[in-house]
Amino acid sequence: MKKSITITLSMAAITALVGCGQSGSDTGEAPTDLVISTWGFAEDFFNEEVYAPFEEEHNVNIVVDIGNNAERLNRIRQGTATIDVIYLSDYYAQQGIDEGLFANIDRSRIPAIDDLYELAQAPLGDEYGPAYTVGQFGIAYNPDEVESPITSWSDLWDEGLSNNITIPNITATTGPMFLDAASIVAGEDTFNEDAAFDQLTTLKANVVKEYDRTSDFVNMFSQGEIVAGPFMEMYLKDLLAAVPGTEFVTPSEGAYAVLNTVNVVEGSDNKELAEEFINWHLSKEVQEASAKAKIDSPVNKLVDLSPDEAEGITYGEDTINELKLLDMEFVNEQSAQWIDRWNREIAN
Numbered sequence: 001m002k003k004s005i006t007i008t009l010s011m012a013a014i015t016a017l018v019g020c021g022q023s024g025s026d027t028g029e030a031p032t033d034l035v036i037s038t039w040g041f042a043e044d045f046f047n048e049e050v051y052a053p054f055e056e057e058h059n060v061n062i063v064v065d066i067g068n069n070a071e072r073l074n075r076i077r078q079g080t081a082t083i084d085v086i087y088l089s090d091y092y093a094q095q096g097i098d099e100g101l102f103a104n105i106d107r108s109r110i111p112a113i114d115d116l117y118e119l120a121q122a123p124l125g126d127e128y129g130p131a132y133t134v135g136q137f138g139i140a141y142n143p144d145e146v147e148s149p150i151t152s153w154s155d156l157w158d159e160g161l162s163n164n165i166t167i168p169n170i171t172a173t174t175g176p177m178f179l180d181a182a183s184i185v186a187g188e189d190t191f192n193e194d195a196a197f198d199q200l201t202t203l204k205a206n207v208v209k210e211y212d213r214t215s216d217f218v219n220m221f222s223q224g225e226i227v228a229g230p231f232m233e234m235y236l237k238d239l240l241a242a243v244p245g246t247e248f249v250t251p252s253e254g255a256y257a258v259l260n261t262v263n264v265v266e267g268s269d270n271k272e273l274a275e276e277f278i279n280w281h282l283s284k285e286v287q288e289a290s291a292k293a294k295i296d297s298p299v300n301k302l303v304d305l306s307p308d309e310a311e312g313i314t315y316g317e318d319t320i321n322e323l324k325l326l327d328m329e330f331v332n333e334q335s336a337q338w339i340d341r342w343n344r345e346i347a348n
Contacts, residue, residue: 031061034270034277037076037086040066042295049289054280058273076101076265084268085277089173090123090131090259094328097128102263105129109275112282112300117320119257120299124328129263132281133296136314136323137174137256139249140239141228142221150228152252153181157199161206166220166229169210170342176331177256178230179338180324184253193338200346210347218242232258236312237294248312250319257323260296291315 038046051062065072065081069092075081077099088096096102104127107113113121113130120131141150147160156165168175182203183196208226211217214235220226222242231239231248233255239246262281264274280286287300297314298305305315314320 029059031055031059032270032273033063034060034273035063035065035082035084036277037065037067037072037081037083037265039068039087040064042293045290045293045295049293050281050286054277058276060273073101083265084270084274085262086265087132087260087262090261090326090328091173091331093128093261093263094124094332096263097124098332101266102128103266103268103271105264105278106272106275109272110279110282112279112284115284115302116282116299117301117317119320119323119325120259123259123261123325129261129278130282131259131299132262132278133260133290134299134314134320134323135232135234135258135297136250136319137177137230137232137258138251139228140217140221140231140236140246141249142243142245143247144245145224145227149247150249153230154185154253156206156228156230157185157203158206161228163206163208164227165206166209166211166217166226167200167203167207168230169212170339170346172210172212173258174230174232174256175342176335176338177258177324177326179342180256180326181230181251181253193334193341197341197345204346214238221246233312233314234258234297240312250322254322254324257320257325259325 054060055062065075065083069088072086073088073092073096076083076086076096107126116130117134120134122128123131139150139153139156143149150156168178170176170179179196179200180191182199183191186192186195186199188195208220211220214232217229217231218235218238221239233248236246236248262278264271268274282300284300284302287298288303290296291298291303291305291313292309294312301317310316
């Protein structure tokens with residue numbers, strides 16, 4: 001595995017606990033509260049397709065803790081929220097593991113893990129939770145505004161794109177991935193920090209500005225401030241809505257896997273119930289519904305989609321198996337140094 005790098009894009013936070021519904025019980029017993037920490041997007045879908053069936057089946061009342069990765073992880077660190085299940089990007093999940101915040105899972109209670117693509121089964125070790133979705137980080141561009149098709153990471157360095165692209169900030173989800181891509185463009189077989197930063201220095205003439213949030217990319221792209229840049233495929237529908245001719249490219253040097261994980265919090269009083277919920281979310285039924293709704297790309301190999309259903313999501317064994325999987329322990333060890341160097345050498 002090549003040494004690589006990842007941090008996570010902070011989504012807009014809504015710091016609140018929201019009850020998703022009340023579960024009944026034929027026995028008259030009060031439902032058990034299961035607290036799930038997540039980002040808060042696509043709430044209608046999750047309430048109807050993921051939470052409600054599980055509540056009914058298990059006499060559970062799901063309570064949702066909403067916020068971005070950093071906020072929600074900090075609430076567990078500080079003990080200000082009682083959480084059973086937590087969804088995090090792999091970068092932040094690795095921090096939680098390093099700090100002893102997550103329980104070791106019992107994989108015998110989550111048999112659906114066996115149906116997942118290999119990269120999703122144990123991205124941070126067998127003792128911890130799987131990835132429930134995968135995306136790819138590649139390049140999006142407007143074909144009407146470039147001289148020739150973009151097919152590789154190295155194409156972003158073309159002089160014809162002078163003052164016409166954006167790149168992710170090093171603190172964004174995909175910033176460290178692009179740092180790794182720069183090392184590859186520099187001709188390195190394994191990650192070379194000096195080569196990567198030197199290569200990015202030569203790119204600065206093409207960069208209008210860096211972006212921290214996907215919405216920043218979408219706004220610049222739709223307003224014609226940029227014509228191309230590194231981008232996560234999972235948000236392609238937003239670009240297509242703004243610029244219908246937008247194309248997404250898996251670079252010839254390879255795209256990167258963007259993994260979101262699910263874990264049980266250490267000390268949860270509902271560990272077995274939490275594991276049953278994880279198993280439900282990994283099931284073919286939920287994974288397929290989520291994919292068809294364009295909510296999350298599936299990691300369950302049993303999901304079968306038509307070409308139209310698969311458009312705009314990361315799907316298929318060949319595509320997923322070719323993604324570069326990043327070394328989160330290495331990222332965590334190096335991130336402070338990279339951020340400092342980025343601010344001195346690259347930031348506009």
